Amino acid sequence: xxxxxxxxxxxxxxxxxxxxxxxxxxxxxxxxxxxxxxxxxxxxxxxxxxxxxxxxxxxxxxxxxxxxxxxxxxxxxxxxxxxxxxxxxxxxxxxxxxxxxxxxxxxxxxxxxxxxxxxxxxxxxxxxxxxxxxxxxxxxxxxxxxxxxxxxxxxxxxxxxxxxxxxxxxxxxxxxxxxxxxxxxxxxxxxxxxxxxxxxxxx
Amino acid sequence: xxxxxxxxxxxxxxxxxxxxxxxxxxxxxxxxxxxxxxxxxxxxxxxxxxx
Numbered sequence: 001x002x003x004x005x006x007x008x009x010x011x012x013x014x015x016x017x018x019x020x021x022x023x024x025x026x027x028x029x030x031x032x033x034x035x036x037x038x039x040x041x042x043x044x045x046x047x048x049x050x051x052x053x054x055x056x057x058x059x060x061x062x063x064x065x066x067x068x069x070x071x072x073x074x075x076x077x078x079x080x081x082x083x084x085x086x087x088x089x090x091x092x093x094x095x096x097x098x099x100x101x102x103x104x105x106x107x108x109x110x111x112x113x114x115x116x117x118x119x120x121x122x123x124x125x126x127x128x129x130x131x132x133x134x135x136x137x138x139x140x141x142x143x144x145x146x147x148x149x150x151x152x153x154x155x156x157x158x159x160x161x162x163x164x165x166x167x168x169x170x171x172x173x174x175x176x177x178x179x180x181x182x183x184x185x186x187x188x189x190x191x192x193x194x195x196x197x198x199x200x201x202x203x
Numbered sequence: 204x205x206x207x208x209x210x211x212x213x214x215x216x217x218x219x220x221x222x223x224x225x226x227x228x229x230x231x232x233x234x235x236x237x238x239x240x241x242x243x244x245x246x247x248x249x250x251x252x253x254x
Contacts, residue, residue: 044233079232080210083225086217098210105215105224115216138220169223179223180230192227199232203209 006049007066010034028065035069046077071098079199100131101202103195106159107137108144110151117155132202134160136195141165160198163191 010031040047074080082099104119106112116135123130137148140162152159166188172179182189211228213221 045229074208074210078208080208081225081228081232082210082212083222084212084214086215086221099212100209101211103211103213103224105213105219105221107216107219112216112219116214119214136224138224163220163224169220178226180226182227189227189231192224192231195224196228196231199209199211199228 004040005034005038007035007038008050010038031065032069035066036073039073101199102130102133104133104135104157105138106135106148106152106157107139108141108148108151113148113151113155113157116157120157134195134198136161136163138163139165161191161195163188163195 013034035048038048040049102119102123104116106116120133122128135152135157137152137159140148141164145162149159164187166182166186168182168186169179169188172181184190213225215221
């Protein structure tokens with residue numbers, strides 16, 4: 001799967017345009033147009049790649065436009081999946097303010113479990129409400145699961161789904177093969193199917 | 204399902220497998236939803252990964 005242009009590239013063009021003025025109507029229209037053009041269509045889904053991280057300067061106005069355009073576009077789809085930047089910034093920036101299901105991914109490490117706890121705490125502090133929160137544990141093995149369960153309990157997290165450790169993921173990554181091509185009968189694929197069932201039940 | 208559809212976000216520490224899970228969800232939801240809803244669906248994946 002290849003994507004011709006990312007939203008980040010369009011955003012840089014706007015930010016670095018001559019006459020560094022605030023986002024005017026024409027710039028807003030330009031960015032909206034650029035975002036629409038960044039949407040790559042495939043037979044069963046569309047994709048927007050956000051692209052590079054922010055450089056120098058203030059991106060607030062441009063990010064505001066991007067958020068608005070994506071919110072508007074999302075209304076036209078049955079499902080929108082947002083793969084957030086690592087960390088907690090999406091909460092403070094309120095990128096994820098209108099999310100129906102927040103899937104907090106953890107692995108069997110103390111740091112990741114504590115980050116998940118912080119996601120919950122910050123969402124509460126900022127009064128961001130999700131329709132549902134699913135805590136998904138990834139890379140779980142029979143050996144690390146008891147420790148993971150204990151850490152989750154200590155941090156007040158209830159794990160919704162366990163995705164088993166799948167060696168093929170690293171293998172596919174190494175070969176540049178899409179991980180979504182994992183065999184349907186692999187334990188990880190079956191775990192994802194169960195998450196889908198929960199999502200569909202919510203829908 | 205709400206009129207605007209369902210928005211799902213994946214959050215967590217870096218390197219925990221968010222992109223792996225989201226790519227699997229895109230593929231599986233497209234298949235499952237087509238079966239469950241009996242209608243063609245389109246799923247945008249807003250990869251907010253600034254890398």
